[in-house]
Amino acid sequence: MAITTLRELYVDQLQDIYSANRQSLEATKKMRDKASESDLKSALDDGVKGIEDGMNKVKNLIEGHDADPTGEHCKGMEGLVREANAHAINADIEDEDVRDASIITQYQRMVHYGVAGYGTAAAFANRLGLKDDAATLGKCLDETREGDRRMNKIAEREVNPAAAA
Template sequence: MATKTLDDLFYETLKDIYYAERKISKALPKMARGAQDEKLKQAFLTHKEETDGQIERLQQVFELIGKRARGKTCAAIEGILEEGEEILEEFKGTPALDAGLLAAAQAVEHYEISRYGTLVAWAKQLSLKDAVTLLEETLSEESKTDATLTTLAGSAVNIAAKKAA
């Protein structure tokens, strides 16, 4: 068996997050339609636009390493998104729906933050300076989205869910 390298690991993880981002891009409009809080709806739609830009940056990273942009099924994101679907179905029309959707969205963000943090570290080790710049831009966006969701949870969504209980 051939020896696997950090280059191989970087490429495999890049395929993983590329698949994940494309799935997330498809899921965000559905989450926005399901959300009851207008600010939460807008946060999902804003992040949809950002996600599409992140996909483009990932395609640039693939080009930088001389590989075709393609995804690899990511069981982790499949599971996280499935949980979001369950919340949409089980809590539809209830005061707790938005709190559940927001929590599901943060699970997605935390997954992405961990993946992009790892990819940035590996790109630095591999001296992929241009890839570092692209991946750091996405990592920053993901962190900002997570912070926005945290603020929204504490200032409105969780409060509304509790008041209705």
């Protein structure tokens, strides 16, 4: 189907976010299981819960526009998950601290994709006058950014110093 309106593009972007979240959820669970540092494990566990929450919110938005949440496969997140598998989940990294640093790197790359998606969709919702949608997406964006800030703190205070030692 050709996209001819901003509303159609908006729904397409919501479907992309849903697909991206679905893919990043599985990778985040695997990274959580590979992580060794306790604060990192906890942050990744909260990340899993946040992704699930975001998926539910986005699914409801998509269905509110009479569309199928699974109507899109996000190739961008597919590539990021492939990188997470190669450089963190299945990587041959013997040092636990270095592996944790790599997990943070890969997780943050996926999170940054989420920030871009939520931010763009929220801007479209605002332009379309979809105030409730925009508020929901803004909340998802804020929570995603907070997860990114938390990872930065864990990296700077705990994981990176240990990995450099």
